[in-house]
Amino acid sequence: MSREKQSVVIAGGGSTYTASIVMLLIENQDKFPLRKLRLYDNDAQRQEPIGKACEIIVKERAPEVEFTYTTDPEEGFSDVDFVMAHIRVGGLPMREKDEKIPLKYGVVGQETCGPGGIAYGMRSIPDVIELIDYMEKYSPNAWMLNYSNPAAIVAEATRRLKPDSKIINICDMPVAIKKSLADILGLDSENDIVDRYYGLNHFGWWTEMYDKDGNDLMPQLKEHVKKYGYASANDDITNPLLAEASWNDTFVKAKDLYALDPDTLPNTYLKYYYYPDYVVEHANPNHTRANEVMEHREKNVFEECRRIVENGTAEDTSIVPGEHAEFIVQLASALAYNTNERMLLIVKNNGAISNLDPEYMVEVPCIVSKRGVEPLAMGPVPTFQKGLIEQQVSVERLVVDAYLEKSYQKLWQALTLSKIVPSASVAKELLDDLIEANKDYWPELS
Ligand code: NAD
Ligand code: G6P
Ligand code: MN
Numbered sequence: 001m002s003r004e005k006q007s008v009v010i011a012g013g014g015s016t017y018t019a020s021i022v023m024l025l026i027e028n029q030d031k032f033p034l035r036k037l038r039l040y041d042n043d044a045q046r047q048e049p050i051g052k053a054c055e056i057i058v059k060e061r062a063p064e065v066e067f068t069y070t071t072d073p074e075e076g077f078s079d080v081d082f083v084m085a086h087i088r089v090g091g092l093p094m095r096e097k098d099e100k101i102p103l104k105y106g107v108v109g110q111e112t113c114g115p116g117g118i119a120y121g122m123r124s125i126p127d128v129i130e131l132i133d134y135m136e137k138y139s140p141n142a143w144m145l146n147y148s149n150p151a152a153i154v155a156e157a158t159r160r161l162k163p164d165s166k167i168i169n170i171c172d173m174p175v176a177i178k179k180s181l182a183d184i185l186g187l188d189s190e191n192d193i194v195d196r197y198y199g200l201n202h203f204g205w206w207t208e209m210y211d212k213d214g215n216d217l218m219p220q221l222k223e224h225v226k227k228y229g230y231a232s233a234n235d236d237i238t239n240p241l242l243a244e245a246s247w248n249d250t251f252v253k254a255k256d257l258y259a260l261d262p263d264t265l266p267n268t269y270l271k272y273y274y275y276p277d278y279v280v281e282h283a284n285p286n287h288t289r290a291n292e293v294m295e296h297r298e299k300n301v302f303e304e305c306r307r308i309v310e311n312g313t314a315e316d317t318s319i320v321p322g323e324h325a326e327f328i329v330q331l332a333s334a335l336a337y338n339t340n341e342r343m344l345l346i347v348k349n350n351g352a353i354s355n356l357d358p359e360y361m362v363e364v365p366c367i368v369s370k371r372g373v374e375p376l377a378m379g380p381v382p383t384f385q386k387g388l389i390e391q392q393v394s395v396e397r398l399v400v401d402a403y404l405e406k407s408y409q410k411l412w413q414a415l416t417l418s419k420i421v422p423s424a425s426v427a428k429e430l431l432d433d434l435i436e437a438n439k440d441y442w443p444e445l446s
Helices: 020-025 044-061 073-077 093-105 114-138 151-161 175-183 218-228 244-261 268-274 276-281 289-311 323-337 382-403 408-417 424-437
Strands: 006-011 033-038 066-070 082-085 145-146 168-170 193-201 203-210 341-348 361-369 372-375
Touching: 006 020, 006 073, 006 323, 020 033, 020 044, 020 289, 020 323, 033 044, 033 073, 044 289, 066 073, 066 114, 073 114, 073 168, 082 114, 082 323, 093 114, 093 424, 114 145, 114 151, 114 382, 114 408, 114 424, 145 151, 145 323, 151 168, 151 341, 151 372, 151 382, 168 341, 175 193, 175 218, 175 244, 175 268, 175 323, 193 341, 193 382, 203 218, 203 341, 203 382, 218 244, 244 268, 268 276, 323 341, 323 361, 341 372, 382 408, 408 424
Parallel strands: 006 033, 006 082, 033 066, 082 145, 145 168
Antiparallel strands: 193 203, 193 361, 341 361, 361 372
């Protein structure tokens, strides 16, 4: 089948993930052929080494693809079919603050969960909306595939502010977990697992997993998860994520999440909500995940890109196609070529979870075609999950209220309601600290 060529802009061109996504796109020219590939960032200096290196990569491996990088929105967003958005407003230095400020109060400090996620959400909303405005101005028929975090809050903000926009919010955590489960089961790929799942972004549960022949995989998986979580039973690690100690811990910890509800398999992010005391005890308030990322992923990617530019070739590059991005290519292909792919996406509930408000932004399996996404019916959720979801979704909605109304009160309520903040007084101290740290980004609250 001949497939029409697509034009893609990656927004957040200077991201630590960009080079590996470019590599992946280049290697998928049979499945998702490109006519144009562009990087867009609002920080020219940040994007420069990545842009130059990607230029060399594309010239060497797919010279037929027209490649450019820019900080000009018109150039970036004109004549595109897809915007792949992964911006980080405030960069990794602000992630570091999101993680370290809560820890000063003995509260979990995490990129997308609790106070850190709330602070990051307040920063992300205006910039993601700005990207949508650019897309709609310069390429009104394009789709935005957004995985800028915190995806749950961004999704709620776009539902409210841009209800008719062609934006789909996605996350790679379920994919990463399923990759590990496929390894454990000896399956070739996570795509060999057909699943049923419900919840919010970074806050969900699997109820069923089947193989392509319809065989139930849950009994075998539950036996494994009970003992080893999502890590493998032996040392031969094939999932690159598990090579990192902090991720390996998270995957092992899944066994304690599973213990709470043996009827389902949990998203790893539930550890921050079920076991915040454990997470805080095991955190180093002076050295958090942001520091690890800056010392490793960011440093390595930028060094490698600079090396490519100096040598003028990427023939021997260590940059590999980003496994974590495969699902973005799958999603774009489904929309472009009407593949009717089944994927977990963040969408308006609309009855998919029958005992939750139809307006909530939930994460459920969807069918993706040229016409967009259609969520599948997951039925009602049990009391335990319903209680947790109602609380968390209310936090996310209050953050968006706070942003829109510039309301101190609403943000204080959001922090107080967050399951991992112990009291309204801690919430207030935290809020005052976060306001100070985010004064260049947040609207002024009153
Ligand atoms: P990074 O800081 O290395 O890169 C982000 C880039 O975005 C930077 O180059 C920055 O200049 C740019 N940027 C910031 N604001 C912008 C704006 N308004 N317009 C254009 N560009 C802008 O961050 P990273 O660690 O590579 O992560 C990138 C993003 O991807 C983060 O939001 C991260 O949370 C997200 N992410 C999400 C998932 C998921 O599951 N949804 C998975 C991985 C990463
Ligand atoms: C997973 C999540 C993302 C999150 C990332 C953080 O992939 O799904 O939403 O941004 O982890 O990973 P890092 O390596 O930056 O800590
Ligand atoms: Mn995610």
